Amino acid sequence: MSSPTYRFRNIWRLDAPAGEVFTALADLASYPRWWRDVRSVVRLDDDTARVMCRALLPYSLDLRLHRADEDRRSGHLRVDLTGDLEGFCRCRVAPDGHGARVEVYQAVEIRRSLLRRAERALGPLYRANHTAMMLRGRRGLRAYLADGHTGS
Numbered sequence: 001m002s003s004p005t006y007r008f009r010n011i012w013r014l015d016a017p018a019g020e021v022f023t024a025l026a027d028l029a030s031y032p033r034w035w036r037d038v039r040s041v042v043r044l045d046d047d048t049a050r051v052m053c054r055a056l057l058p059y060s061l062d063l064r065l066h067r068a069d070e071d072r073r074s075g076h077l078r079v080d081l082t083g084d085l086e087g088f089c090r091c092r093v094a095p096d097g098h099g100a101r102v103e104v105y106q107a108v109e110i111r112r113s114l115l116r117r118a119e120r121a122l123g124p125l126y127r128a129n130h131t132a133m134m135l136r137g138r139r140g141l142r143a144y145l146a147d148g149h150t151g152s
Contacts, residue, residue, distance in 0.1 A: 003110045003119060005087070008130055010104045012138045016145040018075060018100040022093045024141060024149070025077055025102070026070055034144035037133045050083075055133035057125060059115070061085060084112040104134070 014021055024030060028049045031038040039052045039060065047067040054060040061084045068088070069078040075093040087108035094101050110116045110126075119126070 003116045004123075005107055005109050006126070006130070008104070008106045008134070010134045010138075012102040012104065012141070013096060013099060014102065014138075014142055014145060015099040016142075018093050018095045019072070020145055021100040021102060021141075022072055022075055022077070024145060025091055025093065026072075028065065030144075030149070033149070034140040035137045036140060037136055053133070055129045055136075057129045061112075065089075081108060082111075084115065085109065086111045 024034070028041050028051065029043065031041055031051070037053050037055045039054055040050075041052075042050045044050055044064070049065050051063045051065050052060050053063065063081050063083040063085060065079040065081055067078075068080050069076055069090070071077075076090070077093070078088060078090040080088050085108040087106065089104065089106045089108075091105075092103045094103075110119055115122075115126075
């Protein structure tokens with residue numbers, strides 16, 4: 001039985017220079033400081049980290065994020081995901097007036113068997129959980145940047 005692919009696109013507008021936003025997004029180790037749904041990040045090698053996430057629903061996702069692309073000049077970031085989800089997440093950070101615009105695109109399949117079996121009934125809740133996580137991520141990054149925690 002194949003799991004459907006979930007595709008998400010989010011746009012974040014932030015009142016910080018694009019370079020600072022890019023630096024914060026490229027620094028996975030800092031995520032738990034500003035994104036409360038990212039519970040832990042453990043570096044496995046120069047390009048790979050184990051990330052534990054938990055939003056509203058009563059389960060955590062155990063993910064491996066592997067850097068596939070990080071190009072500061074173009075503002076492109078991409079990580080490949082394996083673990084409880086499989087797929088990728090890519091971001092494009094661009095100047096936008098006095099701040100930055102971040103476009104986040106994700107395409108993932110559920111790999112964790114219990115979550116796959118419940119997908120038909122709980123699919124709308126999975127989407128709502130993702131939406132809540134992304135809203136809190138944007139808010140957290142906004143506050144983190146406003147407090148001057150990163151520099152480009």
